[in-house]
Amino acid sequence: MKPPLRDQAWLQIAVGLSTSMPGELQYQRLVESICNVLPCDAVALLKLQEGELSPVATYGLAPELIGQRFRPAEHPRLQRILSMREPVRFPDDAGLPDPFDGWLAIDTERNADVHACMGCSLYVDQQLVGVLTLDALTPGAFDQIDDMTIAAFAALAAATLRNVALIRALERSTEQQRALARELVQEAQRREGELIGRSPELQKLREEIRLVAATDLAVLITGETGTGKELVARTLHAQSRRHDQVLVHINCAALPESIAESELFGHIKGAFTGATQDRAGKFELADGGTLFLDEIGELPLALQAKLLRALQQGEIQRVGSDRLLRVNVRLIAATNRDLAQEVAAGRFRADLYHRLKVYPLAVPALREHKGDIDLLCGYFLDQARSKLGLQQIGLHPLALARLQAYDWPGNVRELEHLLLRASLKAAREASDRPLIRAQQLDLPDEPPPTIAANLQHTRPDTLPETSLRDAVDAFQRQLICQVLEAHHGNWSATARALELDRANLNRLAKRLGLQS
Known part of the structure; x- marks a missing residue:
């Protein structure tokens, strides 16, 4: 009816x-x-x-x-x-x-x-x-x-x-999340171009990124502080199949141990004091995309077991909840620690270490690819020019030689900050066409070595893997720069110290790129 x-x-x-x-x-x-x-x-x-x-x-x-x-x-x-x-x-x-x-x-x-x-x-x-x-x-x-x-x-x-x-409201929220994801993707794609360098070390790193990016394998990025591990992670995500999804970044070193589990896996209302509402963790936010765990070596041992379960089974559990949630996350981790030593010392789980190290990527220290310093200087100086509102800013050849001779314990980040400070000093002295000189670099003072001292340290077992011409040019360039700096930029005094005719020294300096 x-x-x-x-x-x-x-x-x-x-x-x-x-x-x-x-x-x-x-x-x-x-x-x-x-x-x-x-x-x-x-x-x-x-x-x-x-x-x-x-x-x-x-x-x-x-x-x-x-x-x-x-x-x-x-x-x-x-x-x-x-x-x-x-x-x-x-x-x-x-x-x-x-x-x-x-x-x-x-x-x-x-x-x-x-x-x-x-x-x-x-x-x-x-x-x-x-x-x-x-x-x-x-x-x-x-x-x-x-x-x-x-x-x-x-x-x-x-x-x-x-x-x-x-x-x-849900549609607006979804659209906002999609817009955020698009913005993060675009940012990652913009930042991808910041992997500056043409050295064999950087070319090898780029090739390895392209190789592993096409997979969903977990990646462990290692390297000293300041080498650009976060940049490598963003570049890897931008080239992956998940590039149109969100990249969620969490710094494990900045996580208080009391809330680390909640930050990673979320919690339900009433799970602990201050949990006034349900909250999704970083794993849920990264579902379908990529989760980047920076400074993974700082993660507390108690939390490492739960992280291992999430990676192995693709399941997480909010703090205070009995319900398991399925997540599909591609994991990228980074650390400046030697995790193998941390495992041996009992500070890091061996099973988690091997689960993270499916595909390791080692980011070289700057002292290992000094041939990229000129490119990096050009890139960072352009950034400094934009930040300081300058039309242009130059780098004196002697200053570049000094940068190339330095050992860079702080790596690329140290170079970036040093050039920004030097740019500010140069702009203060000459606002129209500032030029960074060697004396404006915040580098430790080193006494100029004598010719005999340089020759003494050039032994057959320490010769660089390069042609004789390149090795001689590099030696001459470094020696001239050091002697010139010792004589406060006076070319005549430098010629006398090197026992060279001034005209011959000028021609040699131009060939070596020390004079325009």
């Missing part, structure tokens, strides 16, 4: 609430369902926004009404409905103008007045969100309708408003 028309209407509204159909369609089905079971000529669902009522769906009213805005203070009937929690009926002789007089669709002349009117305010969680109104041309049309029926339809209308608002 076919259910009564009213039950069909309620069923139709309930189905609309349980589906993901567009909000406008849900609103329209709601008002149409009400009109199908109640003796009214028009129904309007209005949403309260910033003190105004805006129609979101109407039935039986002129279509252009959707574009109208109703200020309750200008419409006594709407004001009355908003002020009451129960349904409000207006007698035929109420003497109050109806906001929809002249708006009925069946009245093509737009001059008919409404004779029967009732409405109900809509609340969601004790918050007033809108109004549902019913109108009819027939006087007394609603006399036989009980308040409970109207209240039930009003509750469904309020639920529809809430449902659509929640869906739209």
Whole structure:
């Protein structure tokens, strides 16, 4: 047997609430369902926004009404409905103008007045969100309708408003997350170009990144502080199949042990003091993307076992919860520690170490690829020029030679910061065309070696793997720079100290790139 028309209407509204159909369609089905079971000529669902009522769906009213805005203070009937929690009926002789007089669709002349009117305010969680109104041309049309029926339809209308608002909020949140992911991806792609260098060491590193990026293997990036391990991780993610997903970065060294588990795996409300609501951890946030655990060697031992389980089984458990969550995360870890030594000392789990070290990437120290210093200087000076608002900034050949001779214990990061400081000093002395000179570099002073001292330390077993011409040029360049610096940039005194004719020294300096 076919259910009564009213039950069909309620069923139709309930189905609309349980589906993901567009909000406008849900609103329209709601008002149409009400009109199908109640003796009214028009129904309007209005949403309260910033003190105004805006129609979101109407039935039986002129279509252009959707574009109208109703200020309750200008419409006594709407004001009355908003002020009451129960349904409000207006007698035929109420003497109050109806906001929809002249708006009925069946009245093509737009001059008919409404004779029967009732409405109900809509609340969601004790918050007033809108109004549902019913109108009819027939006087007394609603006399036989009980308040409970109207209240039930009003509750469904309020639920529809809430449902659509929640869906739209989720859509906005999802879009924000996608925008954030796109921004992170674009940032990673921009930063990918910052892996500066043409040395064999850097070329090998780039090739290894390209090789492992195409897989989902766990990667352990090792290297001294300041070598650019984070940059390698971002470049790896940008070249991976997950490049359009988020890269979540967490610094394990900055994690207090008391909250480290919550940061990684999340927690539920009430799990510990201060856990006032459920919170997703970094593994959940990185689901489908990449999780970068920087300074993994600093992770507490107690947490390493749980991390191992997450990596092996792809399952995590929020603090305070019994439920297991499946996550699909590609892991990249980085450390400046020797994890093999940490394992031997009992400070790092051997099983976790081997699980992380599926594909190790070693980032070379700057002293191992000094041939890239000139490129790095050009890149960092351009950044310094932009930060300081300069048109250009140069580097004196003697300053470059001094940089190339330094051992760089702080690696690329130390070079970057040193050049920024030197740029500031040079700009202070010559704001139009600043030039960084050797004396403006914050490098430790070294006494200039004699020719005999240099020759003494050049033994066959320490010769570089290069051609004789290149080795001689490098030796001459370093020696000239050191002697020139010892004589405070005086070329004549330098020529006398090297027992060379001044003109010959100038020609040699130009060939070696020490003079323009």
